[in-house]
Amino acid sequence: MFTNKTMNIVNIMNKIKMKQYRYFLDKSSKKFVCPKCQKRTFVKYYDFETQGYLSDDFGRCDRETNCRYHNSPKGLICGAFEVKEARQSYHDFDLVKKSCRNHKSNNLIKFLETIFTIDEVREVVSKYFIGTSMFWGGATIFWQIDNEQKVRHGKVMLFNQNTGKRMKKEDGKAYISSIRSLLKLKDFNIKQCLFGLHLVGEENKKTIAIVESEKTAIIMSIFKPELIWLATGMKSGFNFELLKPIIKYKIVAFPDKCEYDDWLKKAIELNNIGFKIIVNDWLEHTDFAKGTDLADVYINSLID
Template sequence: MKKFKYILDKSSKKFICPKCHKKTFVKFIESETGNYLSEDFGRCDRETNCSYYNSPEGNQIHSFEKNQIPKLQTSYHNIDLLKQSLRDYSNNNFIAFLEKIFSSDKVKIAIENYKIGTSKNWQGSTVFWQIDNLNRIHAGKILQYNPITGKRIKDENNKALINWVHSILKRRRQLENFNLSQCLFGLHLIRQNTKKVAIVESEKTAIIMSLFKPQYYWLATGNKQAFKYEMLNPVKEFEIIAFPDKSEYKDWNLKAIELNKIGFRIHVSKILEHTNYPTGFDLADLITFHREKEKLFNNST
């Protein structure tokens, strides 16, 4: 049986792929020593979407990559759609909730900074526009909130209500094709590298925290799985502090460790992880919870 000088590592260990930046890269090892070769030698397990493969032979590198299907071009919304949503705030449940916590002037600042819109999709629903650092509008995410508690409203199956502007337009046949490629919520606020970037999961939390701690750029991933290279790459040159929801610290910290290996500077906060708050509790919940306690105390004295 022929013995090869170099073989792919047969263990379950995976590394960041030098091409697609996913943790799906299997390195080559030297058969006799078991030592890994340099970072370039290996194969990406994403055979369909990446197909990176570098094989060592002698002192030469043999590279093989499959012909890739051209990536669909990202679609963007027209600015007029966004402008049409910047009104009717008296019928916006999320704005009503913000006004319970902040002054009218501060709420106006939040509306202006984050381009918070109002939707008729559900009575009192809110549009969170995803705008990138080049002011291109990637998406309009529509959510529904309870104006008193600030919690997401759920349907009969206990799922939080969510819709998208492009989905509504397609149903109305006002839009034929739309290739959704999301970006960080609040990315358009990034200007000079003069502030640290704070990353949270929900749009609501980013907005609320921006009014409490304006010394940071507050951005949101929109969901816990979106804390990843593709979303964070536009802020790679910034110092980043991530604030995961309660019970998500481990996942976000593991991702941050891998991203820091390729040039990111991410610190993941444990501020919620070692508390008794329920799973999913976030910074906005923490702020509003303590403000309600403060109100109760003041009203009883």
């Protein structure tokens, strides 16, 4: 006969085998910012099914006497384990150098040459290591190189050489890929960083400006060279993980039109844990269309 306790253990083992459990608390050393007390004492829930963390509000604060925040997902929770993260991979820098060679056929660079001088374009091409991929004929590679000069990711996008806008396929989807998929690197674990992060260093004390798109960062660095222009690469990229390496710097964020509220909310959270971010609201108070970014405005002002 099983005692009650043994019976429980047997049940739990069976449930694990049957994968009825979906979530568990990740007790590895990775701590996040607690949504309640804003300290880095927050343990997040991990989802077996999606193989990733749940959103930032699901988890438990380790400050059991002072904060006690605990928000658990609905569903079977299987205690606390450690998530071992796969080791991060890097691309060889030679790949970057090679990709910077045939920039004459790069659509984005051709577009930049219609607005700026050859010298100005040449300077940003080498500053941001703007690469060219012949995969779609004239596509651009935005290399994500971190502040240790390690190459984390290569994002491949196709632009129209006359308008500078992104090209779309017949099904309406944009041309976008990565060096990892183009080279079919199966075991390559991408951990993204801010685009342009390699320009940030101890010797460079300039204020940092953050925008969403890589193209905007590049263009704005010609218009406003007194700032270091970085890009999040995606709307959701304005977050702690990506901004962590620049916590010591003065930061001005320039969200796209209609993204101001989201970025402001995030900036307030981040400033509470030591960041110095100002969110610029100029674009938000203009009549420009949703999604307009700073580079669009500057370029328009040249044409008008």
